[in-house]
Structure formats: structure tokens, C-alpha cells
Amino acid sequence: MVDVLQNYVQDAMSLVRLHRTDADNHDEHGTTDYGARRRATERQRFRHQMKEQEKQSYDRSLYQIKETPLQPVTIPSKPLTGLSCQFCAPSNNERQLDPELVKQDVIDILRVGTYNQPKEIESNSIFNWITWFPFLSHCLNTRRFPLPQVADSVMKDERLKNAIKISVEKTVEELKATASDEIDEDELYEQTLKENTKRAQSLLLDMRSKISDRLLRFASLVLFKLLPSFMSGVVAHPAHIDMLKKTAAAKPDVPLIFLPLHRSHLDYILVSFILLNNEIRAPIVAAGDNLRIPFFGALLRGLGAFFIKRKIDPVAGKKDIVYRAVLHTYMQHALAANHNVEFFIEGGRTRTGKPCMPKSGVLSVIIDALNGGTINDALLVPVSVNYERLCDGNFVYEQLGEKKKPEKFTSAVKAIWDILNSKYGQMRIDFNEPFSLRELMTVFEKCSDASPETTGPPKMLKHSNSARRLKHQPSTSSLYGTDVVDEEHRTLVDSIARHVVYDCATATACMTTNAVAFLLLTRFRDGDTIDVLADALDDLRKTLQGVRAISFTGDSRDVIEYAANLLGSTLISIEQQNDGKKFVKPVAHIRSFIELSYYSNSLAAHFALDAVVMCTLLKLKKESDSSEFHIEKSELMQLCRKYCDILRYEFIFNKPCQKLDNLLQDSYERLKEQGLISIPSEIVSADEQRARRFYAHLTDDSSEDGYDARSFDKITVALPPESKGKREVLSSVLAPYSHTYMAVIRSLESLRDYGLMENDFIKVCVKQITNQVESGNCKYGESISTDTMRNCMKMLEKSHYIKVSIAGGARIVTLNKKYDTIDGVQEITQGIESIVTY
Known part of the structure; x- marks a missing residue:
């Protein structure tokens, strides 16, 4: 139909052009140039022929497409997280x-409509009123399961009876040992048995x-x-x-x-x-x-x-x-x-x-x-x-x-x-x-x-x-x-x-508040315009795409405003600047930073391993005081493992079926691919290349042949200035924990000689880090975290630096004998400082 209309329009336009040509070709005596008219007619005929050829070619291509069998179209499925480990659950796929x-x-789940109703109810006009109450109908017609009560059978179980018997025997022995006069053991046993049985029944009812x-x-x-x-x-x-x-x-x-x-x-x-x-x-x-x-x-x-x-x-x-x-x-x-x-x-x-x-x-x-x-x-x-x-x-x-x-x-x-x-x-x-x-x-x-x-x-x-x-x-x-x-x-x-x-x-899916809080605490503590934040959020979404579920869509500017309004003005402020742009920043208050960190930490675990590698490299660069530094790769991995060991009660870095070294190596390669670090190429002689290839085939026992493994393991690391912002994001992931850990380490001095009750020691640690935040020596208000302090204490206890004992129902924290001196505390401090970046 479209082609027919096009032909009519072209014919009409040709006639118009033909009349114009006749008018133009009249001489001053009123005669007509028939040659020009003939040439115009030939051009029109030629255009029609070309049009017919194009139409026939198009029809043939349509016929070929129609007769060609359809090929299956592969639509890439959305990445879905939550699949079981293929190593630990091989039967799952x-x-x-x-x-x-x-x-x-x-x-x-909150959206329930009439489509949820059973067919036998929908088809019966008597029950049409149920469609007016979809929630009630849905709740009434969900499947019923047997839900048996098992409490009555528990007291008859032999395991429980044996446990009561053991408890009674221990109680009787303790009473006999502390009693000054002779007691009737049988009577005491029966009375204790009755009390323990009655207690078991009461515990079960509760x-x-x-x-x-x-x-x-x-x-x-x-x-x-x-x-x-x-x-x-x-x-x-x-x-x-x-x-x-x-x-x-x-x-x-x-x-x-x-x-x-x-x-x-x-x-x-x-x-x-x-x-x-x-x-x-x-x-x-x-x-x-x-x-x-x-x-x-x-x-x-x-x-x-x-x-x-x-x-x-x-x-x-x-x-x-x-x-x-x-x-x-x-x-x-x-x-x-x-x-x-x-x-x-x-x-x-x-x-x-x-x-x-x-x-x-x-x-x-x-x-x-x-x-x-x-x-x-x-x-x-x-x-x-x-x-x-x-x-x-x-x-x-x-x-x-x-x-x-x-x-x-x-x-x-x-x-x-x-x-x-x-x-x-x-x-x-x-x-x-x-x-x-x-x-x-x-x-x-x-x-x-x-x-x-x-x-x-x-x-x-x-x-x-x-x-x-x-x-x-x-x-x-x-x-x-x-x-x-x-x-x-x-x-x-x-x-x-x-x-x-x-x-x-x-x-765990990333929510709007997780993403916005993470960006504000790791990169925009001093705030920035909403356009800059939106670009950063776009980059974050690309980074998480395919590896982490993202539970929001839409324009990043709208996402930022939505999250800021949801969390409230006590946490995030949005101000209108003179140039009309919106300026977004976290509220500069300790309580605000602590609450924002709750939402940010959902993503902190995701970037923890990358942050460990990056913080280790930044510490090495700081020590070398140059734009490039040299290190053996095995030494780098060893330092990263030590960092992970210190933070082992903060993050689960790997599954039991995974090797931490492999994951650290993946993080190292990922940082190179993202351009956060670069390994400048080195000119290696042909002899050295042959030596490296030869060494690659040697076993560990072949080191006596004169080849030094460390020389082949050495790398040169450079930190490109254009990636400085992204490196700061990763370093800011672990910085609050590092400041907290160092505050706890510095507080160990208060444990010398006598030790403290655990709650009192926690107060000392809180005061230590609070003073640093208020004085400006620590810009991370969220470092004031008693949970992080307790995790650090657990690490110190497992590392045999401190000892936690129980006396009179209270937990007492003391230094181990080896470290209960000024030099001992200094040794702990230097050991942690040599690894942790803060």
C-alpha cells in the first residue's frame, strides 16, 4: 500500500515538473522546446524503471527470509546469584x-490479585464476592500443612532422662562435698531428681x-x-x-x-x-x-x-x-x-x-x-x-x-x-x-x-x-x-x-541506600554535586553488574535523591547551589557516620579482598616513597595473607573449599585489568628469557642449580595517577577498621600489671578512638564501633597477645606474661603497624 501511494505521489510530482518545464521552455514568441520535454519524459521513465527494479529485489529478499527456517535466538539470561557451590554440592546444577x-x-509478594483464586471458586458465580477481597481469599485458600506439636513427647525421651540423671548425680556430689554434716544420700537424690525434672518441664513449656x-x-x-x-x-x-x-x-x-x-x-x-x-x-x-x-x-x-x-x-x-x-x-x-x-x-x-x-x-x-x-x-x-x-x-x-x-x-x-x-x-x-x-x-x-x-x-x-x-x-x-x-x-x-x-x-542484593552510603563514605565524604555522584554510581553499578544482585533501576540521579530522602536529612543533606546544581554530602556527625556505615558495610564485604591487596600496595608505595617500587610477588601475597589474618573476625574472605591465595591472586589481576595498578614492561635479554623458561620446568628441589626464584618473582608496580580516586575508594573500605584496631592496640597499655574488666577496657578503647576523631587525626567517625573492638580483642586473644579469663562471673582482660611490659606492648604495636594501613 505504501508503494502504491509513493507511485501516485511521484506521478503527480512528475506532471508538475513537466508543466514547469513547458512553461520555462516557451520562448518569447510563445513557441515550445519539444526536445527538452522529451528529455524530461525519458528521465521520468528511467526513474520508474529503477524503482521497479528496487521493488522486485526487495520482494525477492522478503521471499527468501520467509522461506528460510527460523534460527533459535539466544537471549542472555539475567545473572542470578545464590547458586550452591559446585564443589561442595556437586549434585546441584x-x-x-x-x-x-x-x-x-x-x-x-504484597501484590495479590484475583488470579490467585482457585479455578473452582472463580467459575462459581456464588463466590464472585470473594474476588472483591483478594487478600482474604488468598489467605483462606493457601495450602494447609500438618504442624504437629512435639513438646509432649520430649519429656519421655531417654536422652533427656539420662541428662537429668547426670545433672542430679553431679549436684549430689557437690552437696556432699560441701556439707559439714552427714546427709541422707537417697533422700537427697530423690529430692534433687524431682527438682530437676520439674525444672525440665518448666524449661520445655517456656x-x-x-x-x-x-x-x-x-x-x-x-x-x-x-x-x-x-x-x-x-x-x-x-x-x-x-x-x-x-x-x-x-x-x-x-x-x-x-x-x-x-x-x-x-x-x-x-x-x-x-x-x-x-x-x-x-x-x-x-x-x-x-x-x-x-x-x-x-x-x-x-x-x-x-x-x-x-x-x-x-x-x-x-x-x-x-x-x-x-x-x-x-x-x-x-x-x-x-x-x-x-x-x-x-x-x-x-x-x-x-x-x-x-x-x-x-x-x-x-x-x-x-x-x-x-x-x-x-x-x-x-x-x-x-x-x-x-x-x-x-x-x-x-x-x-x-x-x-x-x-x-x-x-x-x-x-x-x-x-x-x-x-x-x-x-x-x-x-x-x-x-x-x-x-x-x-x-x-x-x-x-x-x-x-x-x-x-x-x-x-x-x-x-x-x-x-x-x-x-x-x-x-x-x-x-x-x-x-x-x-x-x-x-x-x-x-x-x-x-x-x-x-x-x-x-545479598545491593539496595539503593547501600550504594549511596558506600559512595559517600568511601569517596565523597566532603560531598559533591549530584551529577558527579551519579557518574560514580553508574561506575559502581557497572562494577557490580553480573557479580552482585542490584535491587534498583532507573537514572542514577533519581536513585541518589530517593535514597537520601529515605534515609533522612539527619544522615544525608541535599543543598541547592547558586548555579542551580544540587550538592549532596553526608552529615558531618559521629552518629550519622556510624549509621551510614551500617548501610555501606553491605558492600564493604564485597570489596574486602580487593581492598586488602590495594592497601598493601599503598603501604609499600608509602614506604618506598617513589612512583614505582619493586617487590617480590610472593612477598606481596604473604603480606596480604597477614592482613587477612588480622581481619579474620571482620570478614569471611573465602569459603572453606577455596584457597585464599587463589582469591588474592584474582584480586591482584582484577586491579591490573581495571587500571588501578600497572606493571611496567621490562626489557629482558634473550639469555634471561631462556633461563626463566628453563627454571619454570624445574622442581622446588632444583634451586641448587644456580637459579634464584626470587629474581623471577620480582615485579615493578606503578600506581597510575588517573586511577587515584578509585584507589582511594578501596583504601577507604578498610581504613575505619584499621583505625579501630590501632586504637585497641594503643589501649593495651592500660592492661599492664593488673588488667581490666572487659567492659572497662572497651570504654578505654572507645575513649581512645573518640579523641582521635574529635582531634581530626581520624576522619572516620564510624571507627567508633564496639563490635569492631571486640573482634580485634578476639584476634589478639587467638594470637596469644592477651588473655580473657572469668572471675566471679566477670570477664577479665589481661596481657600475656610475655607482653606485660612496655617493650612487649611496643612489640605488639610495631607488629600490627607493619601490616595495617590507616
Whole structure:
């Protein structure tokens, strides 16, 4: 049709041009130049012929395309994080994920429409009114699962009875040893047995979950109504949800063990909420007994919570055998009843925004249940949770050294009211790929030692018979599964726990507030225009693309303004300049920096290894005082390993199945590719090239042949000036921790001769770093962090610089004898300063 119209238009235009030509060719006597008219007609005919040829050629090409068979078009799928480790879970592969769902974006769980209704209800006109209440209909028609109560059978378990008996015998022996007069041993035994049995029953009643299907549905309906009032969305990836549903359907007799990182009290509520509304059995959840407050405690118990003491042993250095046995036996019965279980492997909520070191006690109970035959297998599901803005407020005062305020009914009501009247943006949850605990244990037990130079994670087990040995020693009291906890069993449990935390951390999505806070604290502490920040955010998004889930889209300027408004003017200020540009900067206050660091630290863990390599290179450059410096590559890697060793309680740098050296080498190569460092080419003679090739084929024992390995290992490093800004970003990732660690080291002088109580020593450290911040010697206000100080103390204790002992229920910190002098403290300080950059 278009071609026909074009032909009509061309004909009309030709006639117009022809008339114009006739008019122009009239001479002054009114005669016509017929030759010119003929030439115009020929040109018109030629154009028509060319047009027809082009049309025929175009038609032939269309016919060829039509007759050619279609080739499959490969659409690159979106990178999806959270896949299980292929080394530790070889039976898993990416085919568990629906390839079509992988290409999709995240979905908002809060959006429920009439499409959720069962077909038999939709087709019946009597129930059409239900479509007017989609949330109610959705909650009423979700799948029902059996949720058996197991508390009644716990007291009948022989394991618990044996534990009570052991506790009674120990108590009787202690009373006999301290009694001045003779006592009736039988009467004392019976009385103590009765007291311990009654205590066990009381502990069980306080601990047990009373999970209720009706209460879960009612709470789900309430959450559908309340969550949108303070959250813009609760999002998850449809491929993750589909994967969980298929796994649960394929293995209905295998419990799912959900292991989320812990950020907020909303975590366990929202995990159960998402699972319930996607027809996956809601888990029973291990919660701290600090949440067992009036009304809310009963509500959480009905939603699946069972309460665990924060401090299992009330008397330091003495095991509470009865409590441990009650908890251990209750969990064993819950697993045997096919309950899914959820617990926070970090123990408590993170106060710094980055993952905490794992607590392995509850995980050891599940491993013991597997070894003892209570369950055939369990599927571990690491869960990554993140919020654009934390609903629980902040932990600033705790990081400044103040005690945590206990939860109360009035404070809970006030907090809920404040939450409902505020905006917290989006919450995102990523369910990682489930993997078999049995398979993971088999791989770990058969694996040889990880590299001895690997710092941080424990070594994998050499022996494959440890599970068989543990199976014959069922525990009566220990949360590690055996009464006598051997090192191999502890190592196995800790390795699995660290692997889970590492998986959760790498799969945690980057939110708007994470990205903006990270840029402000690492590169724009003094602020800059929103255009400059937007360019930096674009670069950050490119860096994270494909390796880290990014939970936001859109123009970077809009993202920055959105995040700044969400966090509030107390943290980020946006000012209008005279030239009309917006100037963005963090509020220059210690509390603001500490709170911003909570959001920034989510990305700090991602760049930690690159930052270690970069900080080591910057320290070497500072010592050489030149634009280029020479170093042996093996020495560089050794210094990096030492840096990682110092920060081993801050970051999990590698999984137990990875070698730290390999990851450091990858970081080194990555910094070269990004242009942050350069290795100038050297002119090497032909003889030296032959010598290097010859040496490359020699074994380590061939060093006697006159070739020096170090000469071939030496590199020349240059730091290009154009990449200075990016290098500062990486160095700023670790700088706050380095300042905190050095403040703790300088505070060791206060421990000489007598030592201090742990809390008093923490106050000394807080004062030390606070003075540095206020005097301007440290520009990182977030360095005032009691969590980082405690991690540093743990490193000093494991390095045998200090000793932590318990006296009268209090923790006492002292210097080891070797370092309890002025020279000893100086030796510690110089040793740390030689590695740490600050």
C-alpha cells in the first residue's frame, strides 16, 4: 500500500515538473522546446524503471527470509546469584532453576490479585464476592500443612532422662562435698531428681513452639494490610520461589533448614509470610528469649517461634546440662516430625551491617540428628535478607558503648506505632539454592586439608569416618552433638557454618541506600554535586553488574535523591547551589557516620579482598616513597595473607573449599585489568628469557642449580595517577577498621600489671578512638564501633597477645606474661603497624 501511494505521489510530482518545464521552455514568441520535454519524459521513465527494479529485489529478499527456517535466538539470561557451590554440592546444577523464570525480574509478594483464586471458586458465580477481597481469599485458600506439636513427647525421651540423671548425680556430689554434716544420700537424690525434672518441664513449656495454621493465616492477612503502609514492597525472585516449591514437592520427607542473615525482628516474620503464601511449609523458628514478652511472645510462639536463652549457661564455666538437653531433644523431635526449621546462624542481629561470624551450636544439633539417624538428610537453604532502611531503628548507641536496652511490651508497642507512621522503602529476600547436608558433610570429610596458609576458615577434615564415630556417641547435653567434643567435629560444623554465611553474604542484593552510603563514605565524604555522584554510581553499578544482585533501576540521579530522602536529612543533606546544581554530602556527625556505615558495610564485604591487596600496595608505595617500587610477588601475597589474618573476625574472605591465595591472586589481576595498578614492561635479554623458561620446568628441589626464584618473582608496580580516586575508594573500605584496631592496640597499655574488666577496657578503647576523631587525626567517625573492638580483642586473644579469663562471673582482660611490659606492648604495636594501613 505504501508503494502504491509513493507511485501516485511521484506521478503527480512528475506532471508538475513537466508543466514547469513547458512553461520555462516557451520562448518569447510563445513557441515550445519539444526536445527538452522529451528529455524530461525519458528521465521520468528511467526513474520508474529503477524503482521497479528496487521493488522486485526487495520482494525477492522478503521471499527468501520467509522461506528460510527460523534460527533459535539466544537471549542472555539475567545473572542470578545464590547458586550452591559446585564443589561442595556437586549434585546441584543450574538446571534446578527454570530458565524462563531466571530471565524475569523480582516480584512483589504484597501484590495479590484475583488470579490467585482457585479455578473452582472463580467459575462459581456464588463466590464472585470473594474476588472483591483478594487478600482474604488468598489467605483462606493457601495450602494447609500438618504442624504437629512435639513438646509432649520430649519429656519421655531417654536422652533427656539420662541428662537429668547426670545433672542430679553431679549436684549430689557437690552437696556432699560441701556439707559439714552427714546427709541422707537417697533422700537427697530423690529430692534433687524431682527438682530437676520439674525444672525440665518448666524449661520445655517456656521454650516450645505452638505453631498454628490459623494464626499463620490471620497474621498473613494482617501483614498484607499493614506492610504497604510502611514498605514499598517485599520482593523475591520468582526463580527462587519456584525452585523451593519444586524441592519441597520432590523431597517431602526431608526438612528444609532456612539460614537467614539476621538484620531485623521482621526477618523471621517475613520469611514465614513468604513461604506460607507460596504454599511452602512454614518453619519453626529459633528466637531469643528476650522476645518472650507479654502478648508479643505468645503471638510469635503461635507463628512458630521457640525460644532459646541468649546465655545458655547461667554460671560461667559450668554447663547447664538440663537446659542443653531440653533444647537438644526438642529440636531432634521437631526434625523427626518433619518440621522445617529456621534459625539465624549469626546468633543475633548484625550491629554493623556486615555479616557476623557464625554461631554453630544449633547447626550441630541438626548434624547430630543426621548422624544419629533421626533424619535421613536435611536441605540447607541460605537466605539473604536486606532492607533499604532498617525498621528496627539503628544501633548507634550500642556501637558507642552503651548497653542494649531490653525489649518490653511498652517499647514494642511504641516501636510498632513509629514504624507504621514511617517509610522504610523496599525489603528484598533471596532464597539461595538448597543443598544436601549429607552430601556436604561427605565432601568435607573426604576433602584433604585446605592450604595451610589459608587464614580465617578452619581446615576441612581429612578423615571420612568421623561421622560414623560421632553416631555412636549421642549427646545428652552438648549443643555440639557429643559429650566430648572432638576438634574434627567442631571443625566440620564450623566449616559448614562459615560456608553458609559466605553464601548468604555474596547473594545479598545491593539496595539503593547501600550504594549511596558506600559512595559517600568511601569517596565523597566532603560531598559533591549530584551529577558527579551519579557518574560514580553508574561506575559502581557497572562494577557490580553480573557479580552482585542490584535491587534498583532507573537514572542514577533519581536513585541518589530517593535514597537520601529515605534515609533522612539527619544522615544525608541535599543543598541547592547558586548555579542551580544540587550538592549532596553526608552529615558531618559521629552518629550519622556510624549509621551510614551500617548501610555501606553491605558492600564493604564485597570489596574486602580487593581492598586488602590495594592497601598493601599503598603501604609499600608509602614506604618506598617513589612512583614505582619493586617487590617480590610472593612477598606481596604473604603480606596480604597477614592482613587477612588480622581481619579474620571482620570478614569471611573465602569459603572453606577455596584457597585464599587463589582469591588474592584474582584480586591482584582484577586491579591490573581495571587500571588501578600497572606493571611496567621490562626489557629482558634473550639469555634471561631462556633461563626463566628453563627454571619454570624445574622442581622446588632444583634451586641448587644456580637459579634464584626470587629474581623471577620480582615485579615493578606503578600506581597510575588517573586511577587515584578509585584507589582511594578501596583504601577507604578498610581504613575505619584499621583505625579501630590501632586504637585497641594503643589501649593495651592500660592492661599492664593488673588488667581490666572487659567492659572497662572497651570504654578505654572507645575513649581512645573518640579523641582521635574529635582531634581530626581520624576522619572516620564510624571507627567508633564496639563490635569492631571486640573482634580485634578476639584476634589478639587467638594470637596469644592477651588473655580473657572469668572471675566471679566477670570477664577479665589481661596481657600475656610475655607482653606485660612496655617493650612487649611496643612489640605488639610495631607488629600490627607493619601490616595495617590507616
